[in-house]
Each structure stands twice: as C-alpha cells, then as structure tokens.
Amino acid sequence: MNYRHAAFYRDGTRFEDYAPAIYLGITAQIENPGLVFDDVVPELEARYQQICSGSTLSWAQAACAAEAAWTRARMISGAARAAFESELARRRAA
Known part of the structure; x- marks a missing residue:
C-alpha cells in the first residue's frame, strides 16, 4: 500500500x-479473521495507545489507516486461501 495515495493520507x-x-x-x-473491523476497534485503540510513540496521529486520525x-x-x-483451495481441489481431482 502506498500510503501517500491512500484515502486516509493527510x-x-x-x-x-x-x-x-x-x-x-x-x-x-490475522489474529481475528472471523471478525469485522468494528469488533476489534476498542482493543486496537488500547493497543495503539501503547505503541504509537513517534506518531503524531491520535487514534481518531489513525483508525482509518x-x-x-x-x-x-x-x-x-x-485470495491466498482461494488459490490454495483451488490447487488442492485440482490435485485431488488428478
């Protein structure tokens, strides 16, 4: 992702x-593949506060990124999962 071309870039x-x-x-x-983003926002906000040193962005500004x-x-x-499953099916059929 080129962050300068992203919608969130300031x-x-x-x-x-x-x-x-x-x-x-x-x-x-990766840790929560079955959830939607909104489900993990509270946890991410708390984690962001712990690791955001050096960033000039508040969580409200960083959440879009x-x-x-x-x-x-x-x-x-x-896409990777679909490619793997397709290849697996192809090999089983062979």
Whole structure:
C-alpha cells in the first residue's frame, strides 16, 4: 500500500506516523479473521495507545489507516486461501 495515495493520507504526515496503525490493522486481521473491523476497534485503540510513540496521529486520525490495512490483509489472505483451495481441489481431482 502506498500510503501517500491512500484515502486516509493527510499532507505533512510521514509513513512513521501511520506505521503503528497499519501494523495493528494487519496483525488484528490475522489474529481475528472471523471478525469485522468494528469488533476489534476498542482493543486496537488500547493497543495503539501503547505503541504509537513517534506518531503524531491520535487514534481518531489513525483508525482509518488501521482499517485500510485490515481490509487489505483480509483481501490478500482471502485470495491466498482461494488459490490454495483451488490447487488442492485440482490435485485431488488428478
């Protein structure tokens, strides 16, 4: 994801400002694949407060980056899972 072209990007911010939120979004999706983003927001907000040092963004400002990372991680993992299942089915049929 090129953060400067993302909908959440604000002029003057650096990748380092978004990095904690992006990290949280990705890891939360991996840890909670069956949930929706809104289900984990309270936990992410609390975790963000613990790891956001160096970021100039409040959670309210960073939450959009976390959600975008969550969505991207879900899309990628879903595509990988579908490819794996397709290959498995192909091998079983052979």
